[in-house]
Amino acid sequence: MKAKDFVVLFGVIGIVLMMIIPIPVLLLDILIILNISIALMILLIAMNTKEALDFSIFPAILLITTLFRLALNVSTTRNILSHAEAGEVVAAFGSWVGGGQIAIGFIVFLILVVVQFIVITKGSERVAEVAARFTLDAMPGKQMSIDADLNAGLINEQQAKARRSKIEREADFYGAMDGASKFVKGDAIASIIILVINLVGGFIIGMAIHDLSFGESLSTFSILTIGDGLVSQIPALLISTAAGLIVTRAASDGNLAEDVTAQLFKYPKLLFIAAGTIGLLGLTPIGPLRTWPFAIMLAFGGWYMQKAINKQQEQEEMLVEEQQIEEVRSPESVISLLQVDPIEFEFGYGLIPLADTQQGGDLLDRIIMIRRQCALELGLVVPVIRIRDNIQLKPNEYVIKIKGNTVARGDLLLNHYLAMSPGFEDDSVIGIETVEPAFGLPAIWIDEQMKERAELSGYTVVDPPSVVATHLTEIIKRHAHELIGRQETKQLVENVKESYPALIEELIPAILTVGDVQKVLSKLLREKVSIRDLVTIFEALADHGNYTKDPDILTEYVRQSLSRQITQQFSSGSDTLKVITVGPQLEKKIAESVQQSDQGSYIALDPISTQQIYQKLNEHVNRQIQSGQQPVVLASPTIRMYLRQIVERTMQDVPVLSYSELEPNIEVQSVGVVNL
Missing domain, CATH: 1.10.8.540 (FHIPEP family, domain 3)
Incomplete structure (x- = not known):
């Protein structure tokens, strides 16, 4: 054992012996001053801890200091009753606090006892009890959280062990504090009992043994009793306050002083309100002489703290700018430039109101609806669409990019509407000629005054945000396979x-x-x-x-x-599906042109046959489009995918189906045959 271990052991044994062995008055004065010093040191330590476990020895210290105070009470009581004295410290406290008035000193002592017993001790006891209960109840959840972090790889085994140990120590600490608070409560009760014993017993002994008169006995033993009570209650009050601070402090990054100054004075504007309120009190009978100095102090404090906050914000902004500059200069900053967004929508500065909600723009809401629509129609979770302005574009121009490459562009006139002809032109509808960006149809931009006339003439009129939303939706559908x-x-x-x-x-x-x-x-x-x-x-x-x-x-x-789904998709719910069929000669030609390789099969047609297929298929497709019907090509299952390889090069939007992809209940009507 080390020397400091022996000091603690002999110290506890000495405390116990103090209750039995008489102590000289001089030594008693020294021990009383030591008791006050220890209590003050404990209070200061409690104020400077960041969390309760930083002072985990506090419950044991609380027991030892309580025992020390009780031993001093016993020693002073023995000296008071035996020799009608208890040292200079006790006498000084008894005379000084009461100011020569026994009743005042007695009342001050009772107030200290009430404050400690009812306010501080009772509150600390309740807080410690509740903290212990909630800490024990939260242990299983905290253990599961640690296990989850360990399994996820967020922490290692050593960190998990440290966190488990901390949880166990917290439970032990608050459980010990719940019991240790009973010591403080018992100490307050014991102080009251000792006070009564000293006062009544001393008064009787002073008259019976020390031959003192009634007044002398009352004065002497009252002063000594009050002094004895004060020198024990002041350290008890300090330690009770420390116990309350320990159990009520939440874990933080600073001590009590830092937390108070950082949180209590965090809002300087509130000090101005307080200063104004105190200043108004000066207009009452209280008078400005007593209130306005405090109002001025509060106002000055608010101004000073607001100035400090502004300066701190400027320093933080400068620090952030410096960090950003350093990040740009660092070699690692280039890595962030390698990131490519799946979908980007860039627009010129003239189209900023489309995306600015403060100017009534609803582009962001429309994009949310586009993603929902694509999820329902295609079953695809569309990635986040990056929206940004680009000063390199024309003011009214926008571009859509897929993985950094431009795949579509268009122009908008925000204060106009896009009108598409129903198939015949109305000369009375005047506007700026353009092309509808999503489907390439001829259209015109018209103003608000021309909108009603265009609608009456059968034109399809849409606003610019709808034009963008439709274009973006079609682009996503067309490039969904890339996403x-x-x-x-x-x-x-x-x-x-x-x-x-x-x-x-x-x-x-x-x-x-x-x-x-x-x-x-x-x-x-x-x-x-x-x-x-x-x-x-x-x-x-x-x-x-x-x-x-x-x-x-x-x-x-x-x-x-997926035959049922495909049938419903291209028949649009009808019982009849009009298709362009593939003739037997063409099917035979395609089947004979299929080549096999290690990477799979592919079609190898001569250029003349390929050109003939394009021409004949294009004639039928245009005829279907002119009749207002969606062109659908129907082939046998063996050649469908090879025919699709031919068709998608020039007519990507024309679907190619096979007989096995159609439901038996659908009626297929051939509107044309493609043959060689």
Whole structure:
């Protein structure tokens, strides 16, 4: 054992012996001053701790100091009753506090006892009890949180062990504080009892043993009793206050003084309100002489603190700017430039009101609706669309980018409407000729006065935000296959796994990889086939993935599984589907031109045959469009994907279906045959 260990041991033993062995008056004065010093030091330590565990020895200290005070009470009581004296310190406190008036000293002592017993001790006891209860109740949740962080890799085993140890120490500390607060309560009760014993017993002993008169006995023992009570209650009050601070302090980054100055004086404007209120009190009978100096002090304090806050904000802004400059200068800053946004919408400064909500712009709300619409129609979670202005563009120009590359652009006139002709022109509708950006239809920009006339003439009139929303929606649909990668596919797979775990466990990775599934989904989106029914898609992949890994063939099987969806999509709910069929000669020609390679099969047609197919197919497609119908090409299942490879080069929006993708109850009407 070390020397300091012996000091603590002998100190506790000495406290116990003090209750039995008489102590000289001089030593008693020294011990009383030591008791006050220890109590003051404990209070200062409690004020400077950042959290309760920084002073975890406090419950034991509380017990030792309480025992020390009681030993001093016993020693002073012995000297008071035996020799009618208890040292200079006790006598000085008894005479000085009361100012020579015994009643005043007695009342001050009673007030101190009431403050300690009813206010501080009672409150600290309740707070410690509640803190102990809630700490114990929160332990299972905190343990689970630590285990979750450990399993997620956010912390290591050593950090988890340290956090568990802290939780256990908190529970032990507040449990100990709940019990230790009873010591303070008992000490206050004991002080009152000792006061009565000293006062009554001393008065009787002074007259019976020390041959003092009634007045002398009352004066002597009252002063000594009050002094004894004060020298014990002042340290008790300090330690009770320290106990209250310990159990009521929440964990923070500073001590009590820092927290008080940072939080209590955080709002300088409130000091001006307080100064004004105190200043108004000067207009009452209280008078300005007593109130206005404090009002001036509060106002000056508010001004000074507001000035300090403004200076601190300026320093923080300068620090942020310096950090940004350093980040730009650092070699690592180039890495952030490598990030490419999936979708970007850039516009000139003249179109800023579209996105500025303060100017009535609702572009952000429309983009939210676009993402919802794409999720419902395509089953695709559209990435966040980055919106920014670009001074390099014309004022009324906008561009849409996919992965950093411009895929579409357009012009808007904000104070106009876009009017599209119903098929015949009305010379009375006058405007600026343009082209509708989403579908390339001829249109004109008209002003507010011409809007009503255009609507009466059958024109389709839309506002600029609707033009942008329609264009952006069509671009997303057209390039949806580029927006679904392996990471996006992984998220879709995880979403299905929550409801169909057996399906996903069988499919991935036992049969296909995430990359294989992504290729199939991309090919479906490329032909505008919705992938919302992922369960049916994954079921088809699980059924046929064991026989082939070719994404083109797997896509054909998936399309056949989605026959009901595809039929409804292109028939628009009708029982009849008008199609352009492929003649037998063309089917034979395509089938004979299919070549096999290690990467899969592809079609190799001669340029003359390819050009003939384009010309004949284009004639039928234009005829369908002119009749107001959507052109649909129908081929046999064996050549459908090869014919699609030919068609998508020039007519990407023309769907190519196979007979196996149509429901038996749909009536197919051929409106043309493409043949060689």
